[in-house]
Amino acid sequence: MLKQENLHVCSAAASTEEALAAMACGPDMAIVDLSLQADSGLDLIKTLRQHYPNLAILVLSMHDEALFAERALRAGANGYLMKLEATGHVMSAIREVLAGNIYLSAAMHARLARALAVPRNNLAGSIASLSDREFEVLHLIGLGFSTREIAMKLNRSVKTIEAHQANIKEKLDISSGKELMRFAIQWLESEGSA
Template identity: 45%
Template sequence: MSQASATRTAKKPRPEMKRLLLVDDHPIMRHGLVQLISAEPDLEVCAEAGNAADGMVAVTSRKPDLVIADLTLPDKHGLEFIKDIRALHPDLQILVLSMHDESLYAERALRAGARGYLMKETAAENLIHAVRRVLGGDIYLSDKMASVMLELLSGQRKSAASAGIDRLTDRELEVLQLIGSGRGTRQIADQLHVSVRTIDAHRAHIKDKLQLPDGNALVRYAVRWVENQQGTV
């Protein structure tokens, strides 16, 4: 090798490393993501967290470039976690990686402040592409979901928010999910750090929006809905 070639080789710049924080309550899932991300020369996992509280600590202490977060966390719903991050770190990019149906949650995640939504079933094929899109300042959605969003923006499709479960607020949807998972009113109040009266108000609003006659009908609906969500995974 000539001296000039050796000089060019020596001066070849190393790629700038982008630091990623993983927030997911499944250690096996996080391990798989670490292996996938670590294979990229310019990406590294700087920290992992199994819940929202630890995730917020890691955001502050490790200063990642991107947070990859699940929506199902043991101490706080992922949508609320996203809102917390955006309130304290408005420039931090967030990519949701979830088992939940994108048709129901992708738009909510973007409204909360995320810059992308990826379903776990397609993570192996699409995660790195999604990460690079979001780090590059773009929004990542599946082709199907992107078409839906464009149709909504262009007025060619009516918003789903006018009917059914899509009329629920993010908090009401979270309460519905907890009801369907077998939580009682007091348990839900304790988990969400609100009063029982607040949960009762959410239950009443959910019943009205879903046109359910009473509390028993609400519980039956919630249980079926949670089972259907799990069945799509």
């Protein structure tokens, strides 16, 4: 790891509760992963933005930026970077966000510009209507996780995940669980290739 004389880590946290307690050290920036032990990184970003409106927030995550960067920015993040990026890109992202700018990869900038230039199709509009939790559930379904596995991964009950699935089916006008799984897989494939 590159040593940066003017940057110091004051705390680390694995959950929303730990992250909020860590704010006592008065950081200038929070680097947030979307996958926390029992919480959603998107929920943590919203909470941090609400309580610390001037805090710089950078998402550094393994989750595909094509799927999650826009949601992270809407939640209040100032930048999004995938963990597979080179250390130099991570340092550039940190410095950009600390300077008050938005940081996204060049590919994500181009993707968002295309999305602004071309009207949203019905599918994109329908996906956008999903709550953050429903979006996470759809993503996990597309990755092949069962309802029980999703419940364990998101630290929620099976009934709660089933309720999210029912809401997703209603919002996307899908009639069965098999159709939802097929849709989620095709959606992930199309987003990955876009």
